[in-house]
Amino acid sequence: MLQRSILCTRSHLPKRCSVLSTPGFMPARASRLNSHQIRLSTTRAARPSSNPRSRPFYTTPFFTIPTAFILGYITYRYTNTTTIPYPINPYTFTPHIITSTTPLSPTSSLITLSPKYQATPSPSFWSIIHSEGLWSVQIKQPQLQIQREYTPIPETVIKSEKRVNINPDNKLTIFVRAVDGGEVSPYLLSRKPGDVVEVRGPVITYTFKPEEVVKGEEDIRNVVFIAGGTGVSPAVQLAAHLLSQHAQDGKERWVKVLFASRTASEKVLPQINELQKLGEGQGGFKVDVEFFYDDKETFIKQLDIETAVAALRMGESGKSGRDVIMVSGPEGFVNHYAGKKGWKDGLETQGALGGVVGEILKSRKQGGKIEVMKL
């Protein structure tokens, strides 16, 4: 989670980014504004003579005051309804207004952002992003001019079953925890509804269908998701994607989330509650969330992971699709469960498999491949 991913630097990204990007959209917007400003200034330039007798009727206070109001209103309306083609793009930061903050604990909140300017992307815009892979956005701390990644979670997971837009009104909802001594997370937690933050993206962190994949293994089948803290957000994205896929092809899928949180008193994300309701396993789709709390000394142990891997019959041959173990959370958490990530040519890499998951897979006597992904 501590990677500082660079937009479009992963090999598969540029193509998708160019689909979502709109070269020159800022200049286009600027030129619309300019032509409007020119029209308004022309109106002001046609100022009449100061001789009250020779003043035309439309300069009397009876007319100028309402006219000023009308002009002011038009200007206000214009600048507040400026439309842009896309609510976010990977190249430029777009202003977003914080529309709500829901504290989940003294150090964490669910924050909802709406684009400041209206955007009417094509209906496929969000579904392309959601079906591409796990994704995040970058949010800027304006004083320090630094940015960090945050993972938007669907407002509701259930809607993805009906393939309805799960980002209604282009809203982005993020689960943020303030890190002690951190630069961006305390800044975000201190924002209030109405405040503006700058957002760009998406950054794809895991592609659901890798380019080089064996035939029959294009889609994900079962996932054991080991999450620490806000690292649970990609699990919600993943569950929404798999539910949408299941709705299309009817194939069996099972997600087991092992979710480690600091304290049992932290409120559970509404989306996690939804996932638990999906746990019934209707029609071959099942999500199961198991909670572990630091303050209750219930940590995710090797046996918990082994049990989940066995229950999901991971690596069992004869079925189509890939089985994946995902590890998502703070750096120390990922190191412990799957080993350190690496760096190559200035880019973060997966690094060697290690940690608890590495031990489990090393000691497996039989069974097919299980993919491991450190997020």
Ligand SMILES: Cc1cc2nc3c(=O)[nH]c(=O)nc-3n(C[C@H](O)[C@H](O)[C@H](O)COP(=O)(O)OP(=O)(O)OC[C@H]3O[C@@H](n4cnc5c(N)ncnc54)[C@H](O)[C@@H]3O)c2cc1C
């Ligand atoms: C792809 C991706 C998606 C992410 N999604 C989310 C998300 O949805 N919600 C969210 O809250 N965060 C998320 N993060 C983490 C986020 O980007 C920041 O790293 C985090 O908010 C801390 O940033 P900061 O500027 O406040 O702290 P920094 O100034 O970067 O760090 C300050 C200190 O805290 C340590 N630290 C940093 N992060 C953590 C952590 N999580 N736990 C413990 N110690 C830490 C650092 O090592 C450093 O010593 C994501 C990261 C990535 C790479």
